[in-house]
Amino acid sequence: MQQLIIHGVTLDGQRFRPSDWAERLAGVLSPFRPAGSAGGHLTYSPYALPTLIEGVRCVVVDARLRELEPLAWKFVYEFARDNNLRTSEVPDAAA
Secondary structure (H helix, E strand, O other): OOEEEEEEEEOOOOEOOOOOHHHHHHHHOOOOOOOOOOOOOOOOOOOEEEEEEOOEEEEEEEOHHHHHOHHHHHHHHHHHHHOOEEEEEEOOOOO
């Protein structure tokens, strides 16, 4: 897996609320960055970016976050699970 996508739709098809959940989740993960990378306090981490996919708010989480900070990865994964959110994976192109 190269990326985990957390969709703002529950497993039973309901939109997840609040409407800014993706930005909030990505904001919590903003301190996690590649070594030596610069980033202001108002920028998202390249490992967790909010986006829209087919009109649905999502957070795209880079699998490298798991190696950089396992507890942050666990937090994101459990957030999706605890809120019954749909997830999908984008496989590594080399796999």
